[in-house]
Amino acid sequence: MQENIKYNISSENSSKINQWLSKFPDDQKKPAIIYALHLIQKENKYIKSEHVDAVANFLGLKKIDVYEVASFYSMFETEHVGKHTISVCTNVSCMLNGSDEILQYIENKLKIKVGESSEKYFLKDERECLAACCGAPMMQVDHKYYENLTKEKIDLILEGLENEK
Amino acid sequence: MKIKINNIECTFSKGETLIQVADRNGIHIPRFCYHEKLSIAANCRMCLVEQVGVNKPQPACSTPAVENQEYLTQSNLAVNSQKNTMEFLLINHPLDCPVCDQGGMCELQDQALMHGRVKSRYEQEKRVVLDHYIGPLIKTNMTRCIHCTRCVRYGEEIAGIKEFGAVGRGESMEIRTYLTSAIDSPMSGNMIDICPVGALNAAPSHMRGRTWELEEVKYISPHDCVGSNMNLHILDNSIFRVVPHENKKINETWISDRDRFSYEAIEHKDRVKKPIAKINGRHIEVEWEQAFEIIKNKMADIDPGSTAGFISAGSTVEEQYLFQKWLRENNIFNIDHRVSQSNFDYEEDDIFPKIDIPIKDIENCKSILLIDSNVTYEQPILSHKIRKAFLKEAKINSIHTYSYKNNFNLNNSLLINPNNFSETLIDIIEYLSVITVNDKTLKKFTIPETIKNKFKGLTNTNIIEITNDLLLKNSIIFLGSNLKNHPDFQLLKILTNIISIYTKSNTCYLGEKSNEAGAWLTGCLPKRREGFALAKHQGFNAKESIQRKLDSYIIYNLDLIDFYYYSELKKSLENSKFVLGFQSFVTEEEKTLYDVILPLATTFESPGTFINIEKEWQSFAQGCMPHYDSKEGWKILTKLRLESGSQLSNSLDYIDILNEVDHIIRNTESIEPTKIENYKINEIKSNSYLTRTGGNYCYFSDNITRRSISLNTVNKNKNLVYVNKKTLVENNIDLEKNKVILKQGDKSLLVKLLVDENVSDNCIYISNSNREHFELGKQYQPIVIENV
């Protein structure tokens, strides 16, 4: 049966995925799932069912295999999120250094609660420790590390995001 | 090698796990995720036991036995660990046993009684999981799921189609399909059985009865040609559900969905409830005596030479035997069961459905060739065996007109036009005769010139590879039942046989119905009597009987669409003087063609015997009493024999009939064809036409499955037609529109179209899943496609 695949993986991404596959034994296709989802999420901000279909189709895998992966790893978003992802680490070391206030400050400033999204921002409910404990409190904005946060520093970072086109 | 479990000395072989050793020695270890047919997951942690000298409990299902070690399954450590796991499993379990289908046969319930704490200490909110629709066969109740992943592994490993997955992580992990896709595997129902709790339930019987109210009757599949063993669970003289009955030689612990859910048909509106007779042009219900009276009078009237009797290959051995006996006693010799066959050339040489090796040995074959068989959907149990061979790295090849979806991968897949079947097999034979010239042990065949001109030369590498694979030791060729409709069917059987002789391969001719072998052996044939004895009075075969427009017809347990010559048959019936039916079901329209219809009990409601392709006789008891006013076939036929004055022994018990048949035909040998000199190829009319392909849809294959509501709602796409893009373009079909008109002969049909590259060029694939498809015509015939 012919499947209607609604999403086309760009040729640039296709060749990137194929290149990635060359790292593994020839018969292995699954190892490219995570990478392909990263590429697609980067383009589309979050992963929709048509993306899962496209990846499964491209790699010749079952959709459920791709979906299992997309739903397991916390970096993959499956619902609409804002343009910039902000993850404030609130794990032990950061918590001891006031990450809860930092988070609250950002919540107030962006007018969204943790876990929520506005058009521009997604304040991720980050449960994991982001491995920058010695720079606590810290956060990631679109995967860039910002350490030793203060309110002033946050103002600057957010201002930077506001001003970008 | 030896270990001690609970101080009992047990021997084991290398690689065995503790649970295997314990099971063999009758030592009970609780388990949820472990299942002997599935890979080890070791995720439920219910089977923890103590290894003496080790302070951590060990999971018995995944821990290999180690020489001279001692293990305890009842020590404090073991029992506490099991208790703990039980408590964890129950904290998020709804404990709604009173309303759960599984109640009374639930592994969780049983083990909670043995290993659980009395009172729950968990007070927090329990996890609630939303249920998603996964099709008409399985009703989920995922809040009860204990995440043992048996169902997921079953899909991946046994069914070969991974549909369930464990989605998400941690406590919120859910077992589900992708989005809301319905389960498609033809063996999905087995997940209901292997689920240790009530998370997966049989939808038709969901919440309609409790386990302890049921009575169990062993039964044999009325649909597949391997004779899967199953148990009917009976509630108030109705079938409540069907589950597998373990038979190591045949179906192991599985059954197909078709076997599990087809029983729903028993209550279908088409059911013939009382005898029906046409009186003064009107069909009315009559009493049995009256019906017999009419039959008696008519039978005295009719010309036996101008009467034909057809019986289903899905009826029991006893019925088939009595049917032909009754007819022959009344000098009616036009008897046949091969109603779906199109061509009867050389029928003396016929080979009946069989398999050369035990079914359980298929998995050890090194090479398997499928000739136009949609085996995964039509014979799921055989497909499971092929899948096992595939997992043991057998080479599996297929020659077909449609790239069927299989639960194994193909080594070589050769998509051909149905016109080219014979020539493809001839190519194989020619290649074989070249490469085996030096093998003196082989009998040589010369292909007659008439056929040989079909030979294309040895250019097709696919053919060469397929043939080379067949030369591997331990190979088998499956000839699909679809080909019965093919004009070259007889020749294809012969050619397949020649290939098997050259390659020393085994063969298997797949039957369409549960008891095709039985129909052959009991003499439901025009030229042979029971036990293959040549008949003194030779009758007409099905095709001749239909085309000769006889005076009267007797049709036993068949829908008219079961006939290849369906439309001709309808005309013949209309013009005949007397039509008698023995039917469990009849449609309103077909009813008008009969003069008398006797209400026949379904095989569920009758004892009986089926003979599978392995020639294994399997008898079963009566599942439930016949519904309505229907009666068992063996009783009706015996009564009719008595009425027509046959001399029968005093006793008229079912068992006596079985013994009689058994005595006469048990040791029948099949006949082997040898000569091919006279064969000619029957071309499918003209090449300028497109050809219709596509055989029986597995849930529309006989009068029972056609009436099983749940099965027939499984596949939403079954009523589409499939054509590849090239063919569509060449026929100027507008690809934007999704509807087309099909024309066969003087019939036409508006259908939904699906572009599908699995169809071979110049073919239209239609699965026979709908009465309209039968009305349009049959497969392997010319067909025209047009824009709307």
Add this chain to the structure above:
Amino acid sequence: MKNKLSINELCYSTLSSDKPNSFDTYVSQGGYETWKKIIKEMPDRKEIINAVIESGLRGRGGAGFSTGRKWSFINQDSDAIKYLVCNADESEPGTCKDRDILRYNPHALLEGMLIASYAIGAETAYCYLRGEFIDDVYKSVKDALKDAYENKLIGKNILKTNVSIDIHDLIGAGAYIVGEETAMLESIEGKKGFPRYKPPFPAVKGLFGSPTIINNVETLASIPKIISKGPGWFSSFGTKDSAGFKCFSVSGHVNNPGNFEIPLGTPFKTLLELAGGVKDGKKLKAVIPGGSSVPVVPGDIMLNTDMDYESIVNAGSLLGSGAVIIMDEDTNMVEVIHRIARFYYSESCGQCTPCREGTGWMFKVIDKILKGNGTLDDLKTLESIPSMISGSTICALGDAAAMPVESFIKHYRSEFLQYIKNQKVDPIDTNNFAKISDKEFVLNRK
């Protein structure tokens, strides 16, 4: 960049330079010499493995198993394909040592991976980074790989010999559990990070079914110098059973948090001093000495403990990944364990029962207590759960979740009881904190 005292001898040796992560810096410090020598002399694999055994190097990923012994489990005589996997999933809360190696000394890791691959007979090695490193950390590793490939130190026929070793960078997508070695193998194979049950161990059946060795970043980055300077040099540092150096990430309530690579056996006091002492001159209340999954140790005990495997065990905890989390006297221990329990609850993979159900249960009970709704029965239940999980799960995440809860209650029971009494704990004076027995408590509650 934090450039601490001259203590950073091994994995952080490039920190003293301006461009710590450049190929040239590494080479100028004698980098890749060991590898070139191995390629030239082609010593027997066993020689290298023996040297690593002799050095006493123990895995720095958390379990502390002898690295050389682990390598020796690979069947040297078999022709099977073998793999090396570098575990760069660093995600144990409190740990950030590997990130600095990846950012500032990636070549040491690559050289270590080459030597390890050679020693175990692997021609393919993977370096699996946690997904959150996808930006600059990943770039640093990719750049380093590019340089090493360009200099023909990695790849086919390295330096024209018939030794071929490829190293591939891989990236995860956010899951703590993938740090567990078999979950990592699953993740590399493109599946969910579900740990595998053992046996079979990865050294027998690992990645794609082939024998595989998995080592932590720090472990592998230590290898080049151990080989070049000799196992004796390495074992001359540290103690008898804890040889050599270890990177400690000191975080929490300290003035000068950071990574310090010091000889094992260094007194905790010294390490605390290196980190500038407890923040704002407060008193030390408690220390988690090896990442959030090890038992917490009261401050006074820590102050008399040395930072090596045995001493920490004697203090009632584990050295783990070397993440030292310092808590001052004002710390609310119920809040801390609440946070830790939440972490394990959301990171449990869900595969096996005790961990999937137990982590949630523990968190929910702690949450109830923290919100002031707890009862004494809750505390009793909470106390019993860890031992129900420990030792019965497929991987060690179960234990990792259980140990902290167990130890927090053990040492700071009174704070839980305070919550149960519906009063927020008064954290100023924990030492004089009245030891309320369960009995009295019941009386108080009427």
